[in-house]
Amino acid sequence: MKKLLAIALCYLPLTLNSQTNPEVYLLDMVKEGDSLFFLNPSNISNNAGYDNQPSFFDDEHLLFSSTRDGQTDIKKYRIKEGNASWISDTPNGSEYSPLRIPGTNDISAIRLDNDGTQLLYRYSITQKAPEVLLKGMKVGYHLWFNKDILITTVLIEGRMDLVVTNFMDNSSYTVQRNVGRSLHKIPNSNLISYVSKDDVLGTIKSLDPVSGATKEITRLFLMKEDVCWLADGTLLTGYGNMLYSYQPNKDNKWKLTHVFKDKSINMISRLAVNPNATRLALVADISPEEAVQKQIAAFNKKDLDAFLNTFSDDAKVYGYGGLLLYQGKQKIKQEFATFFDSAPDLNYSIKKKVVMDNKVHHEALITANNKTLVKTYYYTVANGKISSLTFYVEP
Numbered sequence: 001m002k003k004l005l006a007i008a009l010c011y012l013p014l015t016l017n018s019q020t021n022p023e024v025y026l027l028d029m030v031k032e033g034d035s036l037f038f039l040n041p042s043n044i045s046n047n048a049g050y051d052n053q054p055s056f057f058d059d060e061h062l063l064f065s066s067t068r069d070g071q072t073d074i075k076k077y078r079i080k081e082g083n084a085s086w087i088s089d090t091p092n093g094s095e096y097s098p099l100r101i102p103g104t105n106d107i108s109a110i111r112l113d114n115d116g117t118q119l120l121y122r123y124s125i126t127q128k129a130p131e132v133l134l135k136g137m138k139v140g141y142h143l144w145f146n147k148d149i150l151i152t153t154v155l156i157e158g159r160m161d162l163v164v165t166n167f168m169d170n171s172s173y174t175v176q177r178n179v180g181r182s183l184h185k186i187p188n189s190n191l192i193s194y195v196s197k198d199d200v201l202g203t204i205k206s207l208d209p210v211s212g213a214t215k216e217i218t219r220l221f222l223m224k225e226d227v228c229w230l231a232d233g234t235l236l237t238g239y240g241n242m243l244y245s246y247q248p249n250k251d252n253k254w255k256l257t258h259v260f261k262d263k264s265i266n267m268i269s270r271l272a273v274n275p276n277a278t279r280l281a282l283v284a285d286i287s288p289e290e291a292v293q294k295q296i297a298a299f300n301k302k303d304l305d306a307f308l309n310t311f312s313d314d315a316k317v318y319g320y321g322g323l324l325l326y327q328g329k330q331k332i333k334q335e336f337a338t339f340f341d342s343a344p345d346l347n348y349s350i351k352k353k354v355v356m357d358n359k360v361h362h363e364a365l366i367t368a369n370n371k372t373l374v375k376t377y378y379y380t381v382a383n384g385k386i387s388s389l390t391f392y393v394e395p
Contacts, residue, residue: 022283024051024064029280053097054281056274063098074098103147143183145209164209180225195225221254226269231277238268263287302340312385343368
């Protein structure tokens with residue numbers, strides 16, 4: 001019982017970049033002078049599952065991957081109408097990273113089959129069967145330079161290599177080993193950008209797909225590899241609930257551009273801009289603070305199911321000195337079910353709160369069985385769930 005009370009007296013989240021329940025948001029984008037404004041954010045996916053990898057089909061339509069019935073298919077969102085329809089429905093497989101193929105109304109996407117096969121397919125609007133675009137290449141991400149030249153990251157020996165394929169002469173060449181997932185055309189140029197991972201910090205580089213020439217543009221902002229380009233040549237990236245911008249040949253560092261007050265917009269990752277540069281699509285998840293608050297609310301209600309739902313399946317609970325007490329939802333359920341039943345007056349009240357980036361610190365008053373103690377709590381949150389809970393008990 002003493003151990004359980006001590007555990008109940010501890011809470012804080014540390015949030016990582018990966019996501020299990022991300023949402024796609026659409027915003028209006030306005031540029032006035034040197035200032036950028038992001039207005040009217042709207043959750044256009046609004047789905048309990050995985051929604052990610054947005055790309056604009058044109059100025060009025062947006063593609064993204066969305067989960068339904070245990071698999072991920074392609075959705076097409078009509079901006080004016082405010083509704084969406086499914087583009088694919090593949091039995092025994094899921095699609096990711098949809099893009100419009102230049103000069104056509106067809107779509108390309110990575111398909112991951114249930115047997116582990118991962119290939120890039122072409123999906124025709126005429127409802128013909130999808131066709132493999134690159135046989136034998138396990139494509140992770142891709143970008144069309146034009147209708148004949150395709151840039152891909154290919155999974156090889158636990159890394160991704162940057163490969164350029166020309167369908168005119170069926171040739172391919174490798175530009176660089178070990179690259180990131182972010183591939184984009186650079187406005188007003190014949191270049192694309194990619195992320196080099198020659199070192200842990202990461203670098204954004206340009207590539208001429210025809211000549212193969214590369215050039216360094218700038219370092220990633222705090223190792224965040226998801227970027228996009230605005231029409232004027234400005235780079236945009238997300239960090240937490242913030243957007244940062246960088247103008248090559250003008251800025252000497254990334255600068256804060258926008259902070260979202262909506263707590264549902266956090267952990268910003270993928271970004272996409274429409275052709276007219278009037279709209280921004282981004283992928284976001286709830287804030288670390290909100291993830292912790294959900295657990296506190298369930299704790300105070302002694303709602304065991306809601307409480308357990310805030311943990312990852314293999315969550316770990318540690319005691320003083322990093323001693324692992326138990327692991328996994330089933331063990332956590334056993335421990336807290338007993339505690340909830342034995343403490344009719346259970347209550348968690350925050351005295352002080354500090355939120356920094358993905359870290360949350362609470363000093364709280366915990367009441368249980370007519371006793372109130374002041375304790376400090378620390379959590380780790382990954383993929384929108386609490387992956388570890390560490391507590392410290394005063395001697």
